[in-house]
Amino acid sequence: MQQLCCLKVKKLKRHKINRCLIVCDGYIGKRLLNIYLKKNEGSSFAIISADGASNVLHLLNIKPRYIIGDLDSIFPDVLSSFINSGVSIKRIIEQEHNDLEKCIMFSISKGMNDITVIGYGGNRIDHTINNFSILKKYYKKCSIRFIDDEFEVFMINKKTEFDYKRGEIISIMGFPKADGIVTEGLQYPLKNESLEIGKREGALNRAISDKIKISLKKGELLIFKKHFNTF
Amino acid sequence: MQQLCCLKVKKLKRHKINRCLIVCDGYIGKRLLNIYLKKNEGSSFAIISADGASNVLHLLNIKPRYIIGDLDSIFPDVLSSFINSGVSIKRIIEQEHNDLEKCIMFSISKGMNDITVIGYGGNRIDHTINNFSILKKYYKKCSIRFIDDEFEVFMINKKTEFDYKRGEIISIMGFPKADGIVTEGLQYPLKNESLEIGKREGALNRAISDKIKISLKKGELLIFKKHFNTF
Known part of the structure; x- marks a missing residue:
């Protein structure tokens, strides 16, 4: 029995997901996203969508595992569609952390310490600069990098x-x-x-x-x- | 005679341009540029184009007063066209300062201490972050602000x-x-x-x-x- 338990724990550990792709609501390159998904096909990682980024994922027919944020940017029909297809929704309403930080805090709490972020910039410049501050805040707590069409930033x-x-x-x-x-x-x-x-x-x-x-x-x-x- | 000299000096001072618009080679909003030019029609300011930004200005039929940079990004035909139409070209080849900083140094040397920058971001993220470092380096030496379609940053x-x-x-x-x-x-x-x-x-x-x-x-x-x- 003890042996069985050990086996179960080992199996769980083996299947524990420690990687995630956080998709933020900035510029999301369709090509980049497709390359990332193709390269990582078959490997275990979770897609975490930050609020309004879900609208783009829905358009691209990509289903995240989680949607996180105060949910003021996701379109109601997109939210309904993702709820119906089993996506886990975490509504976090507070002003001290932005959506990217909420996603990072959540991923770390789930043991996903290997974090890739896309869509972190390209729209509002204050958001972009803010996100660099968040990169600095977390880079010692986890492995975190930002990627866009050309660059990986860490x-x-x-x-x-x-x-x-x-x-x-x-x-x-x-x-x-x-x-x-x-x-x-x-x-x-x-x-x-x-x-x-x-x-x-x-x-x-x-x-x-x-x-x-x-x-x-x-x-x-x-x-x-x-x-x-x-x- | 002395009076005439004084008058001349006064006239020169009155017409001295102390404002400039530096156009960098990032995302340049055509609408923003047109609004800026319309609002400032009739007032004295110089347009300074940072190297490759000249290609966009040429497309938009906007003639800068100066083109500054190492000139590795401006198209040869655009350069020829602007030279023929009397634009002043300042080729500065050195690696310690980027094109924005070269433009700011030049504008300050010409007494243009009221600086507006557009096209500072939106393309390469390393350039964008770099430009914020330059904003910090110069904001005490002159009045400088970055503008994009929505925001003014200072x-x-x-x-x-x-x-x-x-x-x-x-x-x-x-x-x-x-x-x-x-x-x-x-x-x-x-x-x-x-x-x-x-x-x-x-x-x-x-x-x-x-x-x-x-x-x-x-x-x-x-x-x-x-x-x-x-x-």
């Missing part, structure tokens, strides 16, 4: 390294400040230097190697790398 | 007040941090509170008065207000 406070394509753009920014930055594989290398909002930007760099290494001693860096549809 | 480190429309959205963000914020006329008032990137956002506020007042004791605030096409 934050680091120690180091990162990844394969890349020579000649392609990479941008890095102190967010708000990073000291002791050392890079390898970039056209304009940083050698124990600082980047800070309002003082010095590190955008518009370029890979001169197929391997990029970036490290810093203090503070935090935003990294904008091309994703080449490999996610 | 920074303060003391206080601001402006007429508004009840019910309309306003967002404010510590950039990266602001302390001792006091607001009047907002639905979610701040009473000697702090906002900071990665800790607490102040987006999604709303006017409950036709007069808004915002002040802070320390740090810097980004203000996102609707412009209602009054610029």
Whole structure:
């Protein structure tokens, strides 16, 4: 009996979903979404739709697992349709957190600590900047990245390294400040230097190697790398 | 003779242009641009085009006074056409400043300290975030604001007040941090509170008065207000 219980627990653990795709109500690239879904076909992840993003998912015939937010942006017929098809609705009415943050808090509470966010920008600029603040708030609590048609954006406070394509753009920014930055594989290398909002930007760099290494001693860096549809 | 010289100097001063519209190579709303040009018809301001933005201006049949940048994005035929029609071209090749910053540096050097920027965002997200860093770098040196179809964005480190429309959205963000914020006329008032990137956002506020007042004791605030096409 004990053995059976252990097996059950193991089975549950094996099937526990720790990845999610949060779809926000900014610009949602249909092509990007299709590539993501195709690449991840067969693997376990949950789609979490932030309020009004559900309208676009409905149009694209994509069914999220959860819809989260104060539900003031989702069209009533879309809400009814998703309720009827078994989507779990979490209405959270409070003003202190925006819809993206509500989705992240929910995903972490469900053990989904590997988070990809699309639709985080492209419409209202205040929302976009706000969402970067939320990225900074959560990047130490979970693995979180923003993706759009071209870029994958994430934050680091120690180091990162990844394969890349020579000649392609990479941008890095102190967010708000990073000291002791050392890079390898970039056209304009940083050698124990600082980047800070309002003082010095590190955008518009370029890979001169197929391997990029970036490290810093203090503070935090935003990294904008091309994703080449490999996610 | 001395009197004549004085008159000449006075005339020059009277005609000195201290305002400019910098057009960057992000999303440029044709409607916004037309409204701006119509509203400012007859008043003195210079249009400064940042490199590739010139292609859009050419399409819209708008002639800038200056084109500035490393000129790697402007189409050759557009460049030729603008050169032939008397536009002043300033080719600046260096990597430490992006095209927006080159335009701002140039405009300040020409005494144009009242700067409006359009096309600052909407395309590449790294450029957009970079441009906010530049806004922060220059807002104490000149009057500078970003405008898009809906919003006017500017920074303060003391206080601001402006007429508004009840019910309309306003967002404010510590950039990266602001302390001792006091607001009047907002639905979610701040009473000697702090906002900071990665800790607490102040987006999604709303006017409950036709007069808004915002002040802070320390740090810097980004203000996102609707412009209602009054610029």
